[in-house]
Amino acid sequence: MSESTPAPLLELDDVHQVFATKRGDVPAISGVNLTVNPGKVLCLVGESGCGKTTTARAAAGLTSVTGGTIRFEGADIDTLSDLGRQKFREAVQYIHQDPYASLNPVRTIASTVSAGLLRHKLVANRREARKAAAELLERVDLTPAESYLDKYPHQLSGGQRQRVAIARALAMKPRLLIADESTSMLDVSIRVSLLNTLGRLRDDTGVGFMFITHDLAVAKYFAWDGEIAVMYLGKVVEQGPTPQVINDPRHPYTKALISAVCEPDPELARSKKVMPLRSSEIPSLTALPAGCTFHPRCPVYEADTCDGTPPALIPLDGRRRLACHVLNPDVAPAPAPTAA
Numbered sequence: 183m184s185e186s187t188p189a190p191l192l193e194l195d196d197v198h199q200v201f202a203t204k205r206g207d208v209p210a211i212s213g214v215n216l217t218v219n220p221g222k223v224l225c226l227v228g229e230s231g232c233g234k235t236t237t238a239r240a241a242a243g244l245t246s247v248t249g250g251t252i253r254f255e256g257a258d259i260d261t262l263s264d265l266g267r268q269k270f271r272e273a274v275q276y277i278h279q280d281p282y283a284s285l286n287p288v289r290t291i292a293s294t295v296s297a298g299l300l301r302h303k304l305v306a307n308r309r310e311a312r313k314a315a316a317e318l319l320e321r322v323d324l325t326p327a328e329s330y331l332d333k334y335p336h337q338l339s340g341g342q343r344q345r346v347a348i349a350r351a352l353a354m355k356p357r358l359l360i361a362d363e364s365t366s367m368l369d370v371s372i373r374v375s376l377l378n379t380l381g382r383l384r385d386d387t388g389v390g391f392m393f394i395t396h397d398l399a400v401a402k403y404f405a406w407d408g409e410i411a412v413m414y415l416g417k418v419v420e421q422g423p424t425p426q427v428i429n430d431p432r433h434p435y436t437k438a439l440i441s442a443v444c445e446p447d448p449e450l451a452r453s454k455k456v457m458p459l460r461s462s463e464i465p466s467l468t469a470l471p472a473g474c475t476f477h478p479r480c481p482v483y484e485a486d487t488c489d490g491t492p493p494a495l496i497p498l499d500g501r502r503r504l505a506c507h508v509l510n511p512d513v514a515p516a517p518a519p520t521a522a
């Protein structure tokens with residue numbers, strides 16, 4: 183592998199996750215291929231129920247997938263030894279959406295942040311653990327750290343609790359952070375401040391991010407140097423460098439998502455083109471439409487083309503990939519002429 187292309191941190195290869203329910207099988211994700219590189223951000227965006235969290239949980243090894251392979255630093259996470267799994271659990275940390283539910287209410291902040299250090303014997307004693315907890319709190323801008331160490335979660339604001347959750351994740355010196363709607367429950371000003379902290383940690387530590395959000399404005403802010411993968415009903419429909427996807431979206435669903443982002447500048451809001459959909463109804467995962475699953479809503483739907491076979495996610499231009507029969511037809515190369 184060349185110096186300019188570091189070995190991938192995380193690779194999802196044709197991953198499927200089907201949940202058996204009373205209403206039938208639910209294909210939460212189908213054929214997802216994604217890569218996160220060291221120090222880079224891959225942002226998953228899409229509406230609720232599109233499969234973002236299922237993908238994130240599978241990537242973190244929190245659920246076993248029903249198909250495909252997930253590799254972390256080249257190793258299939260399904261076949262790790264006990265020691266390998268422990269190392270994987272340290273290297274990949276998950277930051278949940280709800281800072282109110284993710285912290286134990288009867289533990290002090292010092293105990294919460296240092297629990298993993300003690301459990302994995304990364305510090306010699308409680309005094310060292312407290313010192314390490316204070317340093318971690320400083321890194322996530324909870325200063326002075328001494329004023330937080332002996333507090334309980336209910337004594338902190340939502341933004342402060344989420345910083346504690348991040349400090350707890352950083353304690354394990356992770357190489358991959360999976361942040362699942364980690365800023366969505368916070369006020370806008372606190373959200374921006376937390377995104378700035380996460381961005382600084384990414385730059386300082388080289389940690390890779392799988393960043394899940396339903397908010398394209400957040401994706402644009404946090405993942406501008408990274409990539410966006412747009413998910414719809416369990417599949418990636420468009421993926422590419424963030425500036426390309428945001429400034430020049432190609433998939434009709436991506437266009438609809440971007441046209442729905444609130445624009446603070448009234449001038450820009452007036453000039454913005456709205457992408458009208460044929461329907462606002464999202465089909466059920468238990469009764470997916472044939473062919474392209476976006477076709478009942480797609481404004482550029484073509485009968486007989488879009489409702490036949492599902493479109494493949496194939497290269498469009500540069501690093502961008504697009505799944506659309508009409509805008510990125512999968513044209514097989516013509517067979518070479520045979521000699522007469």
Ligand code: SF4
Nearest residue numbers: 474477480488506507
């Ligand atoms: Fe729309 Fe057809 Fe493209 Fe699907 S394949 S996004 S229905 S144009």
